Amino acid sequence: MKTFVARKTACCVVLLCLILAPTISYAQGAQSFGEWFERSLGSSAVPELVKQYGGVYIVPIQERLWLDEVFQRLVEVTERKELDYNLTVLDSPEYNAFALPGGYLFVTRGLLKAIAQDEAKLAAVLGHEIAHVEKKHGINAVLRQMGLTVLVEVGMLWLDVIPADLLRVASTTLLQLLHLGWGREAEYEADAVGQSLAVRAGFDGIGAVALLDDLLEADSFDLPMKVFRTHPDTKDRRYRVEERLTSFWSIPQFVPAAQLKEILIESRNYDQNRRSDPNNRFFVAKGLSSGLEVYDAQSEQRMLWLEDIKVKDFAWSPTGQYLALVVEQSSLTELWFVDRYGHVVQKLQPDVKYGRIVALSWSPRGEMLALQCSDGVEDQIMVTYVHTEVYLPVSGPLGGKEPIWLDEGLYFLRGEDWYHTSAPPTKPVVVPNPVPLVLQRQRILSPTVIREGDTIRLTRPSLVLP
Amino acid sequence: MKKLVRVILLNVIVLMVVSNQALSFADPSSLYTTEIPENWVYQAQRSNPHLSVFYGEGDYDLLYFQNLGPISDANVEAFVERTLALYEGPGGLQKFYLDKAPHQVEVAGERGLACVYSYEERSGVTLWEYRIFLILPDQQGFSIALGGRAPWNDQDYPVLTETLSQWRWLF
Known part of the structure; x- marks a missing residue:
């Protein structure tokens, strides 16, 4: 009886795909269907996300070399070696970061500025986003939302094909879900996996705590920091990442x-x-x-x-x-x-x-x-x-x-x-192949000191441009 | 009276000679020593064990030496090519222009390449920079740069001429 039902289901799926055959595109290379679908879904959402966040920000050379080094160290310790992770900086003043299925990661210019070359904090942000990809939170959320889990799983086994219209709809769903978050448990898991990735890559796990402290401080001042805004309660997350530090x-x-x-x-x-x-x-x-x-x-x-x-x-x-x-x-x-x-x-x-x-x-x-x-x-x-x-x-x-x-x-x-x-070993970020710095002079503003009897008064320095 | 004038003149001459004296500078990481003209001021706040920065009299005059640590370029030509490509490319220097192509120089026996380029800083001022690239033993990248507002010619580097003539490597 069971064999009969399974055969019937498989026949239905094959039939469905044959109907959709004129609009299908084929998976490339040796990738599995699931990987190809994940990658296609992520890449199809990239242009819209970049557009929404002011385009790509061109990071100055020295900062880019530093950023790449932190990113590469994290990528080296990931488990999904089949993915080609890449990082884009978005030209937005917001404090935000995202991950799309297939390894497309994004941080905003505002976040980079706020982090101010703190490698532990950057590793915490990137580790969290990489963890979403490693654990397939994005793709699973989309498939769940669209009720496609079974179809794709069966497709993975027998078909290696995907309708183009389906990809378009999935991409729209992905962008909608991205702003809502992947779910409470997914966020907790990304915190845990991300922190562990950062420590394995030689960064101090305290970065995750410091980052959440920044968010708590921003919350108290109502500052526009949108990163992790859709995530579970920040205090609870801070408690968990602090607890986890001892385990390292x-x-x-x-x-x-x-x-x-x-x-x-x-x-x-x-x-x-x-x-x-x-x-x-x-x-x-x-x-x-x-x-x-x-x-x-x-x-x-x-x-x-x-x-x-x-x-x-x-x-x-x-x-x-x-x-x-x-x-x-x-x-x-x-x-x-x-x-x-x-x-x-x-x-x-x-x-x-x-x-x-x-x-x-x-x-x-x-x-x-x-x-x-x-x-x-x-x-x-x-x-x-x-x-x-x-x-x-x-x-x-x-x-x-x-x-x-x-x-x-x-x-x-x-x-x-x-x-x-002993604490887990950390190693500083050393850019592997640096280029010479190009320096410019900085003007130092000195106040004028005015002595009046026993008191000293300092005047506000004025900037005189040459 | 004549004697007094002689004494004053002698003092003035001595003062002039003393005021033109260069200062000896020893790199904190013991890589080199050199002499820096006296009116160039060491900038402790901008310097570190791998970078030594000096400000000159002009508002944009800048002299700095940087030890980059290990680099993987096969030779100094590749080092220069890679650096200039990054300076010129996205995220590099605004309105970068190579005024004088890389040419061979020697710094205390070490062969290097030097070039002159200009770029626009944030406030829109065009700055020129003369830069020497070297690869020291153990593949250590090293750079000597003289920056300023003047579009220099080859002969216009008295500061650099003085500094380089007194340059001594300590390895």
Whole structure:
């Protein structure tokens, strides 16, 4: 009975295609029908999309070389090698990005400008869009919408043909769906796959969090950022991409104490005297119940910073530019960053659920900090970024304390034993075959200084063109 | 009185000689040393270990040396051809015009190619640039550029002549 129904269905499809035969076009080369249809559908929608977004933007040479390098690194780690991914920049001030089936990716000029050469953010955007193609979100949404899933699947098996009218209708449907989004689950999946692609390609996965922070900020100011606008709730997505960051870290491995001792002796960036900054210019004295007593070796000055503030621990950044402080505020602890003049430049307040911060250690490149957090029962190591507020529990369910961050990775104590974990490796974008820069002079505007008795007044600088 | 005039004259001469003295410049990445005329000012904010930028007296006078790192061009001719094609092509320099075709030059024993081209900057001003292209050992691309408003001839590069005559590679 089943065989009879299947045969009947197949006969109907063959009959339908024979009727449509005069208007059909044939698939080319060794591609499967599905791939060919996907590619044809994507390419048929390209001209209309480019038109809608102000045409193609010609990216300046140096920026284009950088953009291509980020894009190529992502394409290299994709799974659908049969696709020929390509990227077009649209001449629109909007902050937006799209992906069409078959590997046609688009970002707007506005998005590139806002990202301002932040490779992690760009990798997050492109990774997300590539993920839509990798997971066939666009093509599946179109086929679902048109009720063509079965026809195309059967066609894939037996026919290798497609009516041209059908492609036209599908292309219109695709453009309509593109502006509505591919669906909630598809967006979550694109976030996950895109972030993973970016990390595999050597970019920092924090880019996705930073990008969503930008969107949240734009939302609060009601700025015209349309990227991911059709996507699920931004806060929820941010929560998910932050949660996922920990999974990219290596599983903590036991390190014999003798081995660690050897590593510490050989390590260039292990600072035994944490009180002096790396340039030995400032020295923080010990013993004050509140505030910081700082000595300037150059001017031989004694300074008292943050007089009424209880500082539990501190650490100089690797460049000596900032001092990170663990500050006690009533029942909570906060993480403060102080510049070399004693000014507080940033305050972070970790969620109460992580407990109180006990100790801290900078990453060798100074973009992250490892925090020892304690809820009174157990300690764990959390990692946060200086420019993006995230808290990643990296010491695993058994916890850890006394973080030491070296070039080789992050070491911490669990019970009596030392463990090692490390962030996923990142590599900077290096344009493979650069061309010389063409520079032009920049005019620096200087204010006029007017002294009036004990006060100094600065006038607004005026631009004088030569 | 005569003695006083002599002393003043001597001082003026000494001052003139001192004021024309060039400044020694050592590349931060220890690739080369050279001398820069004193009225050219190093621009720390625009420079980095691979790029050294100097501003001259004129509003558009610019001298800069760039170490591009590894490049894959087979020879300096291919390097120049690829660069000029990009400058001239989409996203390149506005109203690019090659005033003087690439010709051979030598910088402290290293053979390179130099050319002169003009282009229009954002505000519509036409700028000229004399650029030397070199491929150093280990396929390192290197460029020396002198930019400005003047449509120079071959003889009009006193700054460059002085800088190049004192150029020493440190490899």
